[in-house]
Amino acid sequence: MALPDTRTKILDAAEHLFAERGYRGTSVRAVTDLAGANLAAVGYHFGSKAELLAAVARRVTEPITAAQSAGLDELLARTADPQVAELVEAFAGPLFDEMPAGSESGARTSRLIVTILSDPAEEARSWTGPDEDTVRERYLAAFARALPGLAPQELLFRMRGIFAVTAVDRVEVYHRPSPACPTVTAGEEARRWAITFLTAAMSAPPTRAHR
Amino acid sequence: MALPDTRTKILDAAEHLFAERGYRGTSVRAVTDLAGANLAAVGYHFGSKAELLAAVARRVTEPITAAQSAGLDELLARTADPQVAELVEAFAGPLFDEMPAGSESGARTSRLIVTILSDPAEEARSWTGPDEDTVRERYLAAFARALPGLAPQELLFRMRGIFAVTAVDRVEVYHRPSPACPTVTAGEEARRWAITFLTAAMSAPPTRAHR
DNA sequence: ACATGAGTCATACGTTCGTTTTAATCGAAC
DNA sequence: GTTCGATTAAAACGAACGTATGACTCATGT
Numbered sequence: 313m314a315l316p317d318t319r320t321k322i323l324d325a326a327e328h329l330f331a332e333r334g335y336r337g338t339s340v341r342a343v344t345d346l347a348g349a350n351l352a353a354v355g356y357h358f359g360s361k362a363e364l365l366a367a368v369a370r371r372v373t374e375p376i377t378a379a380q381s382a383g384l385d386e387l388l389a390r391t392a393d394p395q396v397a398e399l400v401e402a403f404a405g406p407l408f409d410e411m412p413a414g415s416e417s418g419a420r421t422s423r424l425i426v427t428i429l430s431d432p433a434e435e436a437r438s439w440t441g442p443d444e445d446t447v448r449e450r451y452l453a454a455f456a457r458a459l460p461g462l463a464p465q466e467l468l469f470r471m472r473g474i475f476a477v478t479a480v481d482r483v484e485v486y487h488r489p490s491p492a493c494p495t496v497t498a499g500e501e502a503r504r505w506a507i508t509f510l511t512a513a514m515s516a517p518p519t520r521a522h523r
Numbered sequence: 524m525a526l527p528d529t530r531t532k533i534l535d536a537a538e539h540l541f542a543e544r545g546y547r548g549t550s551v552r553a554v555t556d557l558a559g560a561n562l563a564a565v566g567y568h569f570g571s572k573a574e575l576l577a578a579v580a581r582r583v584t585e586p587i588t589a590a591q592s593a594g595l596d597e598l599l600a601r602t603a604d605p606q607v608a609e610l611v612e613a614f615a616g617p618l619f620d621e622m623p624a625g626s627e628s629g630a631r632t633s634r635l636i637v638t639i640l641s642d643p644a645e646e647a648r649s650w651t652g653p654d655e656d657t658v659r660e661r662y663l664a665a666f667a668r669a670l671p672g673l674a675p676q677e678l679l680f681r682m683r684g685i686f687a688v689t690a691v692d693r694v695e696v697y698h699r700p701s702p703a704c705p706t707v708t709a710g711e712e713a714r715r716w717a718i719t720f721l722t723a724a725m726s727a728p729p730t731r732a733h734r
Numbered sequence: 735a736c737a738t739g740a741g742t743c744a745t746a747c748g749t750t751c752g753t754t755t756t757a758a759t760c761g762a763a764c
Numbered sequence: 765g766t767t768c769g770a771t772t773a774a775a776a777c778g779a780a781c782g783t784a785t786g787a788c789t790c791a792t793g794t
Contacts, residue, residue, distance in 0.1 A: 516723030
C-alpha cells in the first residue's frame, strides 16, 4: 500500500483524537504530533482547527449517510410501504457498521459522531451537509407511512431516540472499559440488540393526548 | 428570600455555564463573572475547577437519584414484581422533572448531565457517587425480574438505552432551537413520549441468539 | 540551468487559561 | 477597641493554546 500523504495522516490522527478527547480537548499540536507532521500543516491543509473538524466529520459521515440512503432505496424498490423493523434496520444498521479501514474504527466512528454532536463548541455544530437532512427527511416520510396515527412531533421524538441509542451506547462502551467483557457489546451483537430495542420502541402505539 | 452567599452564587453560575458550553468550554473567569464574584473565590471555596464541577454535578444528581430511589421504594412496597411500564416511569420520570428552582432549569439539568457525561475530559467522568450505582443496580434487579429470559447483557444494553433517550433528547432540543416550536418537546409531553417509547423498547422480546 | 510552486519546517506572537500569591476587608469574640 | 479567623479583592504567574510568518526543500516544466 502506498504510504499516506500528510493530509490524510492528519485526518486520521484528528479523527482518533477528536473521538477520544473531544474537539476542545484535542490540541492542534497533539494532532500533528500523532500524525508525525508539522504544526503548521493543519493551517496549510485545512485552514483552521474548526475546518479540520469539519473535514473529519464529513469523511466519517459520508459513507454512513450513503448506506442509509441506499438501504432505503432498496427497501422502497421492493415495496412502497416498508415495515417499521425494516426501516429501523436500514437506518440504524449503518451506524453500527465497521468502517472498511480497521477493526476498532467502528466504535471509534460512533464515538466521534456523538462526541462532536454533543460538543457545545460552536464550531462542532455546523458541519452537517444537505445529504444528512435529505436522508433524514426521507426516513421520516417512510416512518410516517408505516406508523399512521402517530403525531409528527412524536415521530420526530422517536427518530431522535434512534440516534440516541445507537450513539450513546458506543460512548458508554468507550468510557467504561469493563475489564470483564470488553468486546461483548461491540460489533454484531449490539447491532441486533439495538434493532430489537428500537423496532419495539418505534412500533409503540401513539401516546394518548393528555387530559 | 435571603440573598445567596458567594458559594451558591458560583454554584448556580457554574451549573448554567457548564450546561451551556461544557466543562472545557467554560472558564473559571466566566463563572465568577456571571456569579458576580471574584476569580479567586473558586479556588477558595472549591479548590479547583474540577472540584467545582464535581460539586455542581452532585447538587444536580442528588435529587434525581433520590427520586428514582423513592419511586422504586414505592413500587416495591405495593408489589414484589412491578411492571415494566412502572419501572420505566419511576426510573426515567425524575430525569424529566423540573427542578424546584426555576422554569427552564429542567431542560438545563438534563443538558448538564449529558454534557458532563459525554465530556471526554478526565475530570468530568469520575464524579458519580455510590448512590447512583446502588440505584442503578436496584433497578437492574427489578427489570430482570420483570423481564425473565432476557440475557443480563442485553438488559444492560437496554438500560443504557433509557438513559440515552432521556438525555440526548434534551441535547437536541438545546442545540437546535427550532423557531417554529421551541417548547413543544419540552416538559410534560416529552416525558410521556419518552415513557411510551422506552416502555415498548424495554418490553421487547429478547433478541434471538445469532446462528 | 533555473524559475516555479506546492509542501514542509522551525519559530514566534498574542491570547486565554487555571492557579497562586499578597494585601485588604469584615464580623464577632474578648 | 483590639485581635483574629474567615472571605474577598486585585494582580501576577507560567503554561498551553490557535494561528501566522518566513525560510527551506525539492520535484517539475521549460
